[in-house]
Structures are given as C-alpha cells and as structure tokens.
Amino acid sequence: MRQRTRDAVRQQIADAAIVMFDEQGFEETTVDQIAASVGISPRSFFRYFAAKEDVVLGDPMVHGEPVRRRLASSLESMPVWEALRSGFEPVVEIFESDPDRSLRAMRVIISTPSLRARHTEKHLAWMTVLVPLIADAMTVPETERQYQARAVTLCALTCLDLSTAEFVHRDGAVRARVLLDEAFRLLKPATLVN
Incomplete structure (x- = not known):
C-alpha cells in the first residue's frame, strides 16, 4: 500500500512538472515551483526524484x-x-x-x-x-x-x-x-x- 501511495505521489509530481516545463521552459521552472504546485516541500520533491531531469x-x-x-x-x-x-x-x-x-x-x-x-x-x-x-x-x-x-x-x-x-x-x-x-x-x- 505504501509503495502504491509513493508511486501515486511520484506520478502527480511528474505530471505537474511536465506541464510546467512545457509551458515555462525546463530551465525556468524551479523545484520550489513544482513542489508548491502539488502541495509538498522542495525537500519532499527530492525524496521522489534525485534531480529535476529525472522527472522527464x-x-x-x-x-x-x-x-x-x-x-x-x-x-x-x-x-x-x-x-x-x-x-x-x-x-x-x-x-x-x-x-x-x-x-x-x-x-x-x-x-x-x-x-x-x-x-x-x-x-x-x-x-x-x-x-x-x-x-x-x-x-x-x-x-x-x-x-x-x-x-x-x-x-x-x-x-x-x-x-x-x-x-x-x-x-x-x-x-x-x-x-x-x-x-x-x-x-x-x-x-x-x-
């Protein structure tokens, strides 16, 4: 159950990030912006992805x-x-x-x-x-x-x-x-x- 929840959150972060990267540009989009868009802290983002590139x-x-x-x-x-x-x-x-x-x-x-x-x-x-x-x-x-x-x-x-x-x-x-x-x-x- 925990892994399914983790996978769901990871997918939510990735989906939000892809939209932001596409609309704002990859370099222009920050981890802080991605985290805020899904209601997590920037530190929590790095629990799911080692780097911004890994989202894509x-x-x-x-x-x-x-x-x-x-x-x-x-x-x-x-x-x-x-x-x-x-x-x-x-x-x-x-x-x-x-x-x-x-x-x-x-x-x-x-x-x-x-x-x-x-x-x-x-x-x-x-x-x-x-x-x-x-x-x-x-x-x-x-x-x-x-x-x-x-x-x-x-x-x-x-x-x-x-x-x-x-x-x-x-x-x-x-x-x-x-x-x-x-x-x-x-x-x-x-x-x-x-």
Missing part, C-alpha cells in the same frame, strides 16, 4: 527493459529489422496511452540541450542490452556480427528518435505509431542479412 527521463531501463523483452520475443519469429520495430511497441503504447503527456515530455526533451544529451545516453544504455540479441540473431560472419548488430540497432533507435521528433513537429496530429512505421520503412537497411 528517469531510469533509462524502465522503458528499455520492456523493449528488450519484446525484441527477444519478436526475434523468435521475425527478421531482425521487423523484430526491432516490434521491440519498440512498448514505447508506442506509452505514447498512445497518453498522447498529450507524451507530446509535452518530448517537446521538453527536444527543446532542452541537457535533456537531449541524457536522452541520447538513454539510448546508448538500451544499445547495451539490444545489440547482443541482434548479434545472436544474425548469421553474418563472426568478424562482422557485432559491428553490423550495432549499426542496425543504432539505425532503429534513429527511427525512434526521428519519429518522436516528428510527432512533436506535427504537434501530435499524426499518431506516433504511424510515424515510427514510416521511419522504419524509409530507413530499412538495403542489405541486412539475418
């Missing part, structure tokens, strides 16, 4: 682990490129479950250099768990396997980044799923060998 990005593997699991499952029945697209389905589901919040969060990330950098770091963390799965699924010579697995995985992450940036650019008018599918079609490697 948090632990990179919170979303990376579901992507890894989905990719592992998809590789059992799909070619590598299609499995990578399927692996991002948990991210798409987050966007589709709350498009307004997702739009606000991505707008904040894209407009804040420090958050963009941490977003890139998040994807590099995902690479460490996705690349081994892709490498195991490929039948290219061992000398090329790691390189090709990294290249294909990074290309897939670029599709994800491209589609989320376009989702923001179009102000959420086109579903994230549609944009991600289009990016995967556009950037499909011509010579990918499983």
Whole structure:
C-alpha cells in the first residue's frame, strides 16, 4: 500500500512538472515551483526524484527493459529489422496511452540541450542490452556480427528518435505509431542479412 501511495505521489509530481516545463521552459521552472504546485516541500520533491531531469527521463531501463523483452520475443519469429520495430511497441503504447503527456515530455526533451544529451545516453544504455540479441540473431560472419548488430540497432533507435521528433513537429496530429512505421520503412537497411 505504501509503495502504491509513493508511486501515486511520484506520478502527480511528474505530471505537474511536465506541464510546467512545457509551458515555462525546463530551465525556468524551479523545484520550489513544482513542489508548491502539488502541495509538498522542495525537500519532499527530492525524496521522489534525485534531480529535476529525472522527472522527464528517469531510469533509462524502465522503458528499455520492456523493449528488450519484446525484441527477444519478436526475434523468435521475425527478421531482425521487423523484430526491432516490434521491440519498440512498448514505447508506442506509452505514447498512445497518453498522447498529450507524451507530446509535452518530448517537446521538453527536444527543446532542452541537457535533456537531449541524457536522452541520447538513454539510448546508448538500451544499445547495451539490444545489440547482443541482434548479434545472436544474425548469421553474418563472426568478424562482422557485432559491428553490423550495432549499426542496425543504432539505425532503429534513429527511427525512434526521428519519429518522436516528428510527432512533436506535427504537434501530435499524426499518431506516433504511424510515424515510427514510416521511419522504419524509409530507413530499412538495403542489405541486412539475418
């Protein structure tokens, strides 16, 4: 029960902060303002989040682990490129479950250099768990396997980044799923060998 209450308060803080970051700017919004908006002290804010950036990005593997699991499952029945697209389905589901919040969060990330950098770091963390799965699924010579697995995985992450940036650019008018599918079609490697 205590954990559910903690999670609910954490979500309330995050929701309020995302709106403030989007409306006022990330750098311009203070922890004091966020805390006041949800009726807690600034000290209490730091019980839930180590830093202001964590409200937007948090632990990179919170979303990376579901992507890894989905990719592992998809590789059992799909070619590598299609499995990578399927692996991002948990991210798409987050966007589709709350498009307004997702739009606000991505707008904040894209407009804040420090958050963009941490977003890139998040994807590099995902690479460490996705690349081994892709490498195991490929039948290219061992000398090329790691390189090709990294290249294909990074290309897939670029599709994800491209589609989320376009989702923001179009102000959420086109579903994230549609944009991600289009990016995967556009950037499909011509010579990918499983």
